[in-house]
Amino acid sequence: MSDSFIPISKPFIGDREKELVLDALNSGWVSSIGKYIDEFEAGFARYCGTEYALAVSNGTTGLHLALAALNLQPGDEVIVPDLTFVATANAVAYTGATPILADIDPATLCIDPVSVKSLISEKTRAIIPVHLYGHPADMDALTEIGATHGVDIIEDAAEAHGAEYRGRRVGGLGKCGVFSFYGNKIITTGEGGMLTTNDREFYQRAKRLRDHAMSPQRRYFHEERGFNYRITNLQAALGVAQLERIDEFLGRRAEIMDWYSSEIATTDHVRLNRVKNWAKSAFWMVCLEVDWFDEAKRDAFMLALKTRGIDSRPYFCTMSSMPMYKQSPLPVSARKAQTGLNLPSYYELSNREVQRIAADVNELLATVDPA
Numbered sequence: 369m370s371d372s373f374i375p376i377s378k379p380f381i382g383d384r385e386k387e388l389v390l391d392a393l394n395s396g397w398v399s400s401i402g403k404y405i406d407e408f409e410a411g412f413a414r415y416c417g418t419e420y421a422l423a424v425s426n427g428t429t430g431l432h433l434a435l436a437a438l439n440l441q442p443g444d445e446v447i448v449p450d451l452t453f454v455a456t457a458n459a460v461a462y463t464g465a466t467p468i469l470a471d472i473d474p475a476t477l478c479i480d481p482v483s484v485k486s487l488i489s490e491k492t493r494a495i496i497p498v499h500l501y502g503h504p505a506d507m508d509a510l511t512e513i514g515a516t517h518g519v520d521i522i523e524d525a526a527e528a529h530g531a532e533y534r535g536r537r538v539g540g541l542g543k544c545g546v547f548s549f550y551g552n553k554i555i556t557t558g559e560g561g562m563l564t565t566n567d568r569e570f571y572q573r574a575k576r577l578r579d580h581a582m583s584p585q586r587r588y589f590h591e592e593r594g595f596n597y598r599i600t601n602l603q604a605a606l607g608v609a610q611l612e613r614i615d616e617f618l619g620r621r622a623e624i625m626d627w628y629s630s631e632i633a634t635t636d637h638v639r640l641n642r643v644k645n646w647a648k649s650a651f652w653m654v655c656l657e658v659d660w661f662d663e664a665k666r667d668a669f670m671l672a673l674k675t676r677g678i679d680s681r682p683y684f685c686t687m688s689s690m691p692m693y694k695q696s697p698l699p700v701s702a703r704k705a706q707t708g709l710n711l712p713s714y715y716e717l718s719n720r721e722v723q724r725i726a727a728d729v730n731e732l733l734a735t736v737d738p739a
């Protein structure tokens with residue numbers, strides 16, 4: 369058995385990836401025009417079951433682009449979960465609108481529709497559920513709130529490629545979905561992102577804004593302030609190759625999750641990812657929660673794993689704990705942020721490595737004083 373250090377995450381780059389990136393390089397189409405961009409967008413739309421997909425430079429710019437396409441203004445409010453990666457809230461703030469923080473569901477770790485409902489105001493323009501760690505948010509409840517109040521839903525699906533809500537792939541469940549292809553996501557283009565939608569007008573507006581909002585009638589004339597949020601053909605070539613294997617990647621992630629579930633001694637107080645019966649998770653991250661952890665115990669546990677050659681990472685910090693979005697803490701989000709952690713999971717992680725990790729987790733948990 370190998371004693372080498374096990375990272376939390378690792379991209380898989382195979383021969384096909386190299387072949388297509390080399391082909392893109394040799395073609396001379398290295399910037400943001402090229403056949404791989406068209407192929408990647410068409411393939412990703414097909415995969416998500418949406419009419420349109422628009423490739424962008426990363427997930428953060430994708431979120432910003434989506435919100436800009438909704439014409440958000442200062443004074444507008446957008447409801448986001450308190451527990452997420454900071455990009456969700458930042459993208460709202462970039463438009464001048466205000467992110468309003470909602471608490472999360474303790475089982476799914478996704479935005480809690482009851483909390484969302486209590487935060488809806490005259491100023492609310494959008495809700496951004498985040499399919500956190502690969503588990504879809506409760507979209508029906510959110511869609512109903514959105515419809516009642518005339519508020520758009522933008523899925524932050526950056527961590528959830530291929531996840532399903534009641535049998536439907538994420539990305540097409542609201543006004544639009546936004547994905548990330550950062551190096552540690554389900555599939556990668558190095559840096560990159562994708563906006564998915566079934567709304568033709570929204571797609572066209574986002575596409576125009578992605579390219580500096582250049583007038584279709586008059587070159588180099590711009591009727592409003594747009595962005596350069598394009599992806600390159602080189603990145604898209606990598607994306608096309610990765611998309612060919614996405615089912616294999618997701619299948620392996622589910623297997624790894626099964627291995628963890630059978631190897632880690634879970635109890636009512638030591639839990640792994642909880643998946644709702646209406647959900648198919650992408651299992652972007654393996655989540656471990658221990659009821660008797662506080663922040664110090666969680667951090668000590670992670671350090672002990674590290675000395676045994678196993679990487680882990682804490683859950684995200686809450687938005688409400690950060691200087692830019694400071695407010696009083698939301699109880700579920702705060703508790704999860706302080707006590708949850710993620711264990712390694714990636715395509716090439718072997719069953720034996722999972723067994724090694726689980727054995728160390730079990731041993732360390734047995735020595736932790738639950739008092």
Ligand SMILES: *Cc1c(COP(=O)(O)O)cnc(C)c1O
Nearest residue numbers: 426427428453455526548549550
């Ligand atoms: C990764 C991530 C993003 C941002 O994606 P980038 O491609 O890194 O800009 C946004 N939201 C969530 C929830 C993410 O995990």
